[in-house]
Amino acid sequence: MSLFFTIFALAACLGAVAVVISQSVVRMAFWLVVSLGSVAGLFFLADADFIGAAQLLIYVGGTLVLLVFGIMLTASGPYMKIPASPGETVVAGLIGVMFLFMVFATINGVDWDGSRDRIMAATHQTEGATGFDDRSEGNTLRPLGFALLGVRPDVPNGVAGAGYLLPFEIASVHLLVVLIGAAYLARAKRRQDVV
Amino acid sequence: MPAELNSYLLVGAVLFVCGVICMATKRNAIGVLMGVELVLNGANVNFVAFSKFTTLGLDGQVFSLFVIVLAAAEAAVALAIVLNFYNNHLTVDVDRGNKLKG
Numbered sequence: 001m002s003l004f005f006t007i008f009a010l011a012a013c014l015g016a017v018a019v020v021i022s023q024s025v026v027r028m029a030f031w032l033v034v035s036l037g038s039v040a041g042l043f044f045l046a047d048a049d050f051i052g053a054a055q056l057l058i059y060v061g062g063t064l065v066l067l068v069f070g071i072m073l074t075a076s077g078p079y080m081k082i083p084a085s086p087g088e089t090v091v092a093g094l095i096g097v098m099f100l101f102m103v104f105a106t107i108n109g110v111d112w113d114g115s116r117d118r119i120m121a122a123t124h125q126t127e128g129a130t131g132f133d134d135r136s137e138g139n140t141l142r143p144l145g146f147a148l149l150g151v152r153p154d155v156p157n158g159v160a161g162a163g164y165l166l167p168f169e170i171a172s173v174h175l176l177v178v179l180i181g182a183a184y185l186a187r188a189k190r191r192q193d194v195v
Numbered sequence: 196m197p198a199e200l201n202s203y204l205l206v207g208a209v210l211f212v213c214g215v216i217c218m219a220t221k222r223n224a225i226g227v228l229m230g231v232e233l234v235l236n237g238a239n240v241n242f243v244a245f246s247k248f249t250t251l252g253l254d255g256q257v258f259s260l261f262v263i264v265l266a267a268a269e270a271a272v273a274l275a276i277v278l279n280f281y282n283n284h285l286t287v288d289v290d291r292g293n294k295l296k297g
Contacts, residue, residue, distance in 0.1 A: 005199075009206045016213035016233055025223055032229050035210070039236050042206065046247045048256050051263075055239075058263050063232065063270045070225050070274045074281045082222040082288050089220050096216040103208040112200055112249070119250050140256060147257050164257050171264055178268040185275035 005045055011038035023081045025071050029064065036060050050141050203244030210237030224277045224287040228270060235266045 015035030019028050036059045043052035146153055150163030214233030221227050239259040246255030277287055284291050 005202070009202065012206055013209045013213075016210050019229060019233065020213050020217050020220070025225055028226060028229055032232065035233065036236060039210070039240060042203070042240060043243055046203065046243045048243045048246065048259075051239075051243060051256050051259050054260060054263055058267050059232070059236075063267050066270055066274055067225060067228065070228075070277060073278060074225065074287045084220045084222055092216050092219045095219075096212045099215070100208060100212045103212070104205065107201055107204045107208065116249055123250075140253065143253050144256060144260065147253055148260075167261060171261060175264065175268055178272055182271045182275040185272070186278050 002045070004041070008038045008041035008045065011035070012042065023083060025075055025081075026068075029068055029071060032067075033060060033064055036064070048140060050144050200244055200248040203240060203248075207237040207240035207244070210234070210240060222288050222290055224280065224289050225274075227289060228273050228277070231273075232266060232270070235262055238262060 012035050015031045015038060018031040019035065022028050022031060036055065040052045040055040040060070043049075043055055143153070146163075148164050148168045150165030152163055210233050214230045214235075214237060217230030217233060218227050219230075221230065239262055242255040242259040242262070245251045246253065246259075280292060281287055
């Protein structure tokens, strides 16, 4: 386990815990930046260079800026901090810790090497024929682009239907619908009376 | 290999649990949104880890890309809804959104 992995993993986990603990929304946004940026570092360490870059560009550069704008537009005066009741916090923390231990036990209980060997035996793959040679160099941009266009040169024997052209198109139409819907929902109109 | 895969999965689990607690306890609507972002990031860590350490190959990375794109879309729509809520109620406290209660 490398030093960088330890640093990024600790920063991601501590940032997430700080998001839960801090009361002010602005501090939550700051710790979210720390956590998401460290996750991008983890992606780079896992040889997913394009995913790490997309994480930095879209999450840290786009979504977080959007959230900060939302905070600035809505957090006025007394509404900066809306405290939760202590009972709810204690119950949620207890349930969270119990769930975390359950997941830890499950992860440590699975025989990953054995399941990998079984999958390889079931799909008649050999260790060398897994394709995706660019992964060792961390160069995933070209295979990802081919996969989104429906062509899979990295899959051995060229399995038909392994591409992602249809989900890509659905995602693009979905983004257009979201653009129109968000602009419609957030358009300027006369403020109504407070209920 | 299993030790590294396990450590990636543990990071994903911590992010997921923090996001769920954030969603359950925060009364600020934007805090709830941040919890959703944390949960989706935990799922992304798992996708990328399985893509590297198992026979999943590139498919995990493609799916984490879709998750990132859909999370951005979800944040935009949810923020527009929160702004609308703020315009009507002058607060972002989710406990005040009880107009539909019978």
